[in-house]
Amino acid sequence: MPVVREFTLPDLGEGLTGAEVVRWMVEVGDVIAVDxxxxxxxxxxxxxxxxxxxxxxxxxLFGEVGEEVPVGAPLVTVAVPGGSDDDGDAAATGTVERxxxxxxxxxxxxxxxxxxxxxxxxxxxxxxxxxxxxxVAVAxxxxxVATTPVAPTPVATAAAPAVVAxxxxxxxxxxxxxxxxxxGLSGTGPDGLIMRRDVExxxxxxxxxxPSAPAAAGTAEAEVIPLRGLRRTxxxxxTRSHQEIPAATCWVDADATELMALRRQLNSTPGPKISVxxxxxxxxxTALARFPELNSSVSPDGSGILRHRVVHLxxxxxxxxxxxxxxxxxxxxxxxxxxxxxxARLTESxxxxxLTPAELTGGTFTLNNYGVFGVDGSTPILNHPEAxxxxxxxxxxxxxxxxxxxxxxxxxxxxxxxxxxxxxxGTAGGFLRFVADCVEHPGMLLRQx
Numbered sequence: 443m444p445v446v447r448e449f450t451l452p453d454l455g456e457g458l459t460g461a462e463v464v465r466w467m468v469e470v471g472d473v474i475a476v477d478x479x480x481x482x483x484x485x486x487x488x489x490x491x492x493x494x495x496x497x498x499x500x501x502x503l504f505g506e507v508g509e510e511v512p513v514g515a516p517l518v519t520v521a522v523p524g525g526s527d528d529d530g531d532a533a534a535t536g537t538v539e540r541x542x543x544x545x546x547x548x549x550x551x552x553x554x555x556x557x558x559x560x561x562x563x564x565x566x567x568x569x570x571x572x573x574x575x576x577x578v579a580v581a582x583x584x585x586x587v588a589t590t591p592v593a594p595t596p597v598a599t600a601a602a603p604a605v606v607a608x609x610x611x612x613x614x615x616x617x618x619x620x621x622x623x624x625x626g627l628s629g630t631g632p633d634g635l636i637m638r639r640d641v642e643x644x645x646x647x648x649x650x651x652x653p654s655a656p657a658a659a660g661t662a663e664a665e666v667i668p669l670r671g672l673r674r675t676x677x678x679x680x681t682r683s684h685q686e687i688p689a690a691t692c693w694v695d696a697d698a699t700e701l702m703a704l705r706r707q708l709n710s711t712p713g714p715k716i717s718v719x720x721x722x723x724x725x726x727x728t729a730l731a732r733f734p735e736l737n738s739s740v741s742p743d744g745s746g747i748l749r750h751r752v753v754h755l756x757x758x759x760x761x762x763x764x765x766x767x768x769x770x771x772x773x774x775x776x777x778x779x780x781x782x783x784x785x786a787r788l789t790e791s792x793x794x795x796x797l798t799p800a801e802l803t804g805g806t807f808t809l810n811n812y813g814v815f816g817v818d819g820s821t822p823i824l825n826h827p828e829a830x831x832x833x834x835x836x837x838x839x840x841x842x843x844x845x846x847x848x849x850x851x852x853x854x855x856x857x858x859x860x861x862x863x864x865x866x867x868g869t870a871g872g873f874l875r876f877v878a879d880c881v882e883h884p885g886m887l888l889r890q891x
Contacts, residue, residue, distance in 0.1 A: 444521040447496045451511050454485055454799060460512040461485045461492075462671055463505045468518070472500045480518055483511070484671050488797045489763075498522040509638060510670070616641050616668075642668060672763045683826035687740075691821045692870055693857040696878040697844065698837045702852050704884045713779065719757065719811055720782030722834055725880045726809055727753050727774045727781075728887060733873040735865045737806050739827040747864050756805030756825060757785065758812070759792040766792050767825055769805040813837060819855045829861035830870075832877065854881070 451461060461483035468480045479491035480500070499521040505511045613636060617624050622644050629636035645666045669677050683689075701721060708716045730737045730753055738749045755773035759766055768788035773781060791797045808825045813836035820833050835855040842851035858874040880886050 444498065444523050446501060447498070447520050447522050448516050449480075449494050449496060449518050449520065450514050451483075451517050452492070453513050454490065460510045460515075461490075462510045463507050464489060465507065466503060467491070468500050468503075470500050470503060474498065474500060474520065481505075484763075485799065488799055488802060489795050490798065492517065494518060494520065496520040496522050506637070613638050613641055620645055642666065672766070676765060679826050680823050683824050687824055687826065687829075688862045689824050689859050690862050690867070690870070691857055691859045692867070692874055693819060693855060694874055694878050695853055695855050696881045697842055697851045698854045698881050699844075699852045701881050701884050702837065708778075714782060716778060716782050717785065718837070719785050719809070720778055721884070722811065722832075722881075723755055723757070723770070723773060723781045723785060723809055724778045724887065725877055725884075726755060726807065726832055727776075728880065729873055729876050730807060731774065732876060733869060735869055736830040736860060736873055738829050738864050739806070740829070740861065740863055742827075750806040752806070754804050754806045756808040756828070757788075758808065758810040759789055761792040761795060763795060766797060766802060767805060767808060768792055768797055768801050769803065771804070807831070810834070813854065819857055821857065822859055824859055824861060829864040830873075831859045832874075833857040833859070856881070 454461065462485075463481060464484050465482040466480070467482060468474055468478075474480065474494060474497060476495060476497040477493040478497070480494045481503075482489060482491050494517075497520070500518055501521050502516075502519040504516045504518065511517065614624070616622075616638065620641070622641055624636055624641075627636050627640050627644055628634065630640055631637045645668075646664075702718075705716055705718060705721060734749060737753055738747050740746075741748055752772055753774040755770045756767040757770070759768055768791070770776070770781065770784045770788065773784075776784065788797070788801060791801065805825060805828060808828055808831040810820070810822050810831055810833045812820050812822075813834050816836055818835040818838075820835070822831055822833055824831055833856070835857070837852050837854045839850050840853040842849055842853055844851055856874060856878055858870055858877075860870045860873075
């Protein structure tokens with residue numbers, strides 16, 4: 443006799459609290475195997491496919507495409523062949539028997555949740571004590587999470603008998619943060635349910651109705667774009683970095699002519715091609731070995747400095763989702779060729795949008811090559827909680843005094859932003875000068891082997 447199992451969104455790691463539904467990979471009535479991916483979601487870190495630990499017939503899906511589902515909220519229910527009634531009750535509360543491959547599993551959130559079925563009858567050979575929900579031809583709506591702490595639900599009292607048709611705590615939080623009265627909205631979801639799009643429309647409407655200036659010939663409309671997913675994570679992280687870290691920046695121009703000549707020489711021989719980024723990464727790992735104070739971070743409570751024994755080198759990469767910072771783990775153990783291979787692999791994954799959360803976290807130092815955008819300099823915000831970042835501008839021909847003579851050389855600007863709590867200007871300046879010397883005289887790297 444089949445038992446209906448509820449599979450909830452697992453904890454995808456690194457403190458993520460939810461994920462946005464990008465694409466459903468199954469439909470109600472489909473027969474799925476154990477660990478078959480059922481939905482593609484976008485977290486603040488990456489786009490991932492989530493496998494279901496149950497095999498059977500899909501009886502319900504939770505969450506519209508574009509809706510954010512909190513960790514621990516239901517994703518799908520599956521009619522699993524066999525099993526006992528006790529097993530079914532345990533599954534209905536969100537308890538998962540075994541962890542997903544590659545993901546953590548959130549603990550049960552306790553209260554049972556209403557299941558919403560997306561059209562079509564539930565396939566089951568016979569009625570069971572734990573029954574699948576009746577077929578209802580409605581759009582998928584996120585299920586309520588009774589104990590989600592991020593958005594407390596207002597309690598209806600005798601003085602306010604009206605019940606607002608909204609079940610998503612995320613929608614309630616968005617409305618509260620922006621001063622939107624949910625009671626005044628008309629929901630576009632099933633049975634008048636208020637969805638996120640309804641709140642977003644309410645946010646955009648007032649802005650569109652106000653002219654930018656009384657004397658303007660026409661009215662300038664403003665579009666409200668909610669901070670979601672990666673964009674929101676970037677905003678929160680950079681704001682926190684700017685508020686918490688007393689950062690300072692120093693910079694120097696460097697003659698990269700010899701570095702570029704070395705790259706051409708290396709690439710003229712058989713073997714993998716060496717990128718400028720790989721050479722710069724190799725210089726960074728060498729410099730951090732000499733100045734380990736900069737491969738550190740301040741403890742979360744501010745009581746000490748965490749000196750990292752390994753170099754997990756992050757590098758800024760632009761993707762269709764925005765700025766991401768993939769991490770080359772144990773970069774200090776890799777030679778130039780291996781660094782180049784890892785940098786190329788992660789860059790390609792960033793462009794394809796296939797980076798995993800593990801490949802986007804845990805960095806201890808960041809290399810930012812903004813020269814690829816054709817700019818000379820920058821004062822970047824540190825990648826919290828890291829204590830330092832090296833920035834490299836474009837390498838371009840410029841007039842330069844070389845060996846007492848004016849010549850045209852390939853010059854770049856190096857900038858170095860650091861957390862002034864972990865070191866003073868002397869250490870930061872020493873690090874940057876060492877990097878510049880390696881750029882100008884790359885043979886110095888041989889002394890560090």
